[in-house]
Amino acid sequence: MRADWEKDLYAVLGVSPEATQEEIKRAYRALARRFHPDSGTEVASPERFREIQKAYRVLGDPVRRRAYDQRRAERGLGAGAVLAWDIVASQEELPIISEEQMFYVLVDIRPAGGARVQRLPLNLCLVVDRSTSMQGDRLDYVKAAAHQIIDDLEDQDTLGIVAFSDRAEILMPSRRLDDQARAHSRVSSIWASGGTEMLQGLKAGLEQLRRFHRDDVVSHLILLTDGRTYGDEDECIVEARRAGLERIGITTLGIGEDWNDAFLDDLAHQTGGTCSYISYPQQVRDVLREQVRGLGSLFARDMRLTLRFGDHAWLEAAFRTAPYIERLVSQNETLNLGMLQAGSPARVLIEVVVASAPPGRHRLLQLELTAEVPALGRQVRLVSDLEADFAAEPSGEPVPAAIVNTLSRLSIFRMQEQAWMALESGEREKARRRLETIATRLLDMGEKELAHMALLEAGRVAQGGQVSEKGHKTIKYGTRSLGIKGG
């Protein structure tokens, strides 16, 4: 049975959610006259009449109406809703069996239909690696991209630019972009020299961001590098974690093949940000613009999904599957989902193990989503219970296509994770088999370039060679963005 709050009582009475009590009363009277079983009109209907009466019992009473609005808002329904979510489970009914079984839950999160999307001022800092290895094409493209960003930003935004090699240099302290010529000339003055020591650059960049950091701006550091940093990785992570707590985000962009993907991934994850792979310097501009555009459409941040399991279920694994694929690690039952951008809904897939349970309906878990919506200046919270029936002979409804689709893409991502793991532990045959399987699956999906790359790397492994860095990164970041294909 559907709970009361699921039904749009306003629609039953044909009034807007903003209607006054007087308007609601008038609408009710008109409808009641029309549909009353004794009204003698053609449309007289006892069911419809009961429905109208029920709706009026809630909406006609200001206290009940407020409670109803509140409950609906919590569930992402109704006019007060800011965030909307859809929760789909693999099965409504579970078979009663003695062993444990798998159960999948798909959660789609997006701004609610009527929610206002407002661009917040951006407070950005570009932290650019200018070590000797960046010399030539790479630095030129990075500079061109930075020039583009300066042109793309709006007057209310602030931008700082830091270059680092063995030490950090603040090329342009964070400032409003009212003097673009000055910003352009600063970017032009970046020269390559020295090695890569990221910590200094990171610290200097965060310091610049903090000068203009407020609750109602989006503060974000974009780190561009082509190399590995030595000896200061742990300290970098500590800095990033601190930034995350202050709600300063970090995006890392790795150019070429020589950077440490595990480290840059980790660095960005500390703040709920992402790491992207740029295989050709020509891509820098597009990737960077895309990042900045995404930050401009930020709708919610610090988004957290808490899973409270009942007695019969527990968490096996959780993944974000859109806008990109990422394994989520639960801390105190909570998954950190980071930002939600207006144009790209977030999708989370939860794998649940269900233990044997007595027949009947059981609550498997409760989901609670909290997020900060800067445009509103407040936190938003959604709560939903997920129940399932345990039956000896379940009706066997097919698993929703969205879940199959998502798992299909996810399985490729997971297989490549396992391929690298197998390779690291010296199980070369296993790694080769997995890479070949990935290639087949990718080909079936029409991902020809990625498929060829996987096949090439499988060949290298078969011949006793090493996987190329380019192949590793292309497959890793390529299968991860299979998530953007949605579905």
Added chain:
Amino acid sequence: MIECPSCGKKHRPGTLFCTECGVYLPTGGALRTEPLSTNELPKSRATSWEAVAPEGERAEMLQPLRIHILASDRQVQLPATPELLLGRLDTAHGIFPDLDLTADGGLEMGVSRRHAKIIQRGGEFFIEDVGSANGTFLNDQRLTPYLPYPLNEGDEIQIGRLRLRIVLE
């Protein structure tokens, strides 16, 4: 426990994909299948950033879409994503349409496995035939394959011989 028909790994009942070899377990579909012709497949978007938000266009609000399948009187709420595939599920070929029309008599009605796409751009919906065998019709007009046509509330589309109605929220 259930066993993967391809690699033999054991899984809990209810598991959908083998974690070892990626096989879809409910059917145990064959792993290797003949590749589809290239013009039937979308181009790789692994490195394409434009796919997320087209150049020069502000990130947009994506809306969910409802489709009413007239023959079976089934209403389906489709997710708010930039692109939706309409067709028939074929796990062996890795084709997982967002709207699977198998249960609506899709095969008999001439629905291709990859039949048509519904695309969302700038707050508007478009339909595009993706080279289906029996064609896609919009309000009884046959669409030229691979060309997007705008969709409006109440439009009737025909996938093979199966009629669907678009319900916009």
